[in-house]
Amino acid sequence: MRQVTLRSGGKTIPGSSEGFKVELTGEATVLEADAKGNVTRALIKVDTLVRVVGLRRDEMLDAGTIVTESRAGARQRFQIGDKDVAPLIKDLLEVVLAETTDLEVPSDDELMGTRERKKVGDSWPVAREALARFLSRDKDINMDVKPGDVEGSGRFTALEKVDGLECQRIDVAFTFAGTPRLDPAAPPGAAARVTVTMSSLLPVDTRLDALAETSQLTMTYTVDAMRREGRPPEQMVATWTQRTDRKMRPLR
Numbered sequence: 451m452r453q454v455t456l457r458s459g460g461k462t463i464p465g466s467s468e469g470f471k472v473e474l475t476g477e478a479t480v481l482e483a484d485a486k487g488n489v490t491r492a493l494i495k496v497d498t499l500v501r502v503v504g505l506r507r508d509e510m511l512d513a514g515t516i517v518t519e520s521r522a523g524a525r526q527r528f529q530i531g532d533k534d535v536a537p538l539i540k541d542l543l544e545v546v547l548a549e550t551t552d553l554e555v556p557s558d559d560e561l562m563g564t565r566e567r568k569k570v571g572d573s574w575p576v577a578r579e580a581l582a583r584f585l586s587r588d589k590d591i592n593m594d595v596k597p598g599d600v601e602g603s604g605r606f607t608a609l610e611k612v613d614g615l616e617c618q619r620i621d622v623a624f625t626f627a628g629t630p631r632l633d634p635a636a637p638p639g640a641a642a643r644v645t646v647t648m649s650s651l652l653p654v655d656t657r658l659d660a661l662a663e664t665s666q667l668t669m670t671y672t673v674d675a676m677r678r679e680g681r682p683p684e685q686m687v688a689t690w691t692q693r694t695d696r697k698m699r700p701l702r
Contacts, residue, residue, distance in 0.1 A: 469691075471502040474546040481518070484553070491520045492549035501542060510542060517543065524552045524589075545694065556580055562622045562648075568606045576602040576624050585626060593628035593642055600626045602646075612661055613699075616654045623647045630671065640673045659698060666693040 475497040482491035499511040511517075517535070520527045528535045528543050535543065557563075561581050564574040578600040585595040602624020610617050627643045644667065651662040671688045 469503075472542045472545045473498065473500040473502065474543075478549050480549075488551040488553060490550055490553070491518065493518050494547065494549065499539075499542065510539060519543075519547055519549050521550050521552060524554060526550065545692065546696075556584055562602075562604050562624070564604065570606055570609055573603050573605045576600065576604065576622070581624070581626065585628070591644070592631050594631065595626050595628040599628055600624060607649075610651065612651065615658070615661070617661060618652045618654060619649065620652060621647075621649045640671070642669060642671045644669045658700060660696075661698055663696045663698075664694070666691065 476499075477495045477497075479493045479495075480489050480491075481493050483489050494517045496511050496515045496517060497513055498509065499515075501508045501510050515530060518529050520529075526540075526544055526547070528540055528547075534540070560577065561584060562576045566574070568574065578597040581600050581602075582595045582597045585591055585593065585600075602622065604620060604622040606618060607621045608619040610619055623646070625643065625645045627641070630640045630642050646665070646667050648663070648665045650660050650664075652660050668689065668691045671690070673686050674684070
């Protein structure tokens with residue numbers, strides 16, 4: 451969801467907002483993996499892919515469509531047969547699929563995990579320096595982030611049993627601020643702040659993948675509006691939120 455507001459004279463004036471939801475059900479199969487177990491190519495048999503805007507629901511792919519996911523550098527690549535999917539379908543699939551791994555970036559464990567054994571209720575800090583380097587290199591985020599701009603922690607929240615499997619509930623939350631890399635002609639005073647929350651249900655048996663993952667990213671982008679004579683300073687504020695819920699069940 452994206453929302454734009456105007457701040458003027460201490461007041462917030464509502465602006466435009468827009469948003470959509472993507473729903474996907476299907477079956478994923480690993481096609482290729484490296485020696486460390488990182489998936490580099492996967493096949494997804496789609497049962498449903500639905501784009502929801504308000505009360506409208508549009509089926510975007512036919513049931514039974516086979517999509518392959520691989521990597522083109524840091525970016526996901528989706529193909530049906532030997533052809534790349536249409537840009538709109540790619541945008542939707544990027545929201546709900548993350549079956550392959552970018553081998554050039556640190557793992558979640560390196561960025562947000564801990565090397566120490568923990569018990570239920572224990573917390574630990576995120577790796578601020580590693581996160582700052584990773585975030586500053588991310589071309590989608592397009593920000594300069596310093597270690598001091600990063601705050602957050604992980605928590606071993608609970609032990610849960612799901613379908614007979616003993617699982618760990620791990621929650622992570624962190625916030626970072628930074629300076630957007632803007633066109634020189636853009637208005638001054640630009641600033642961005644991002645909040646990320648993640649919750650994972652991980653089997654104690656590390657040979658198994660996560661059974662559930664929930665993540666939410668909220669970015670607030672602020673820029674000074676053009677000054678007008680006789681008017682108080684104004685700021686344009688854009689807020690963008692993406693939430694993803696994934697539930698997985700091993701087939702064998």
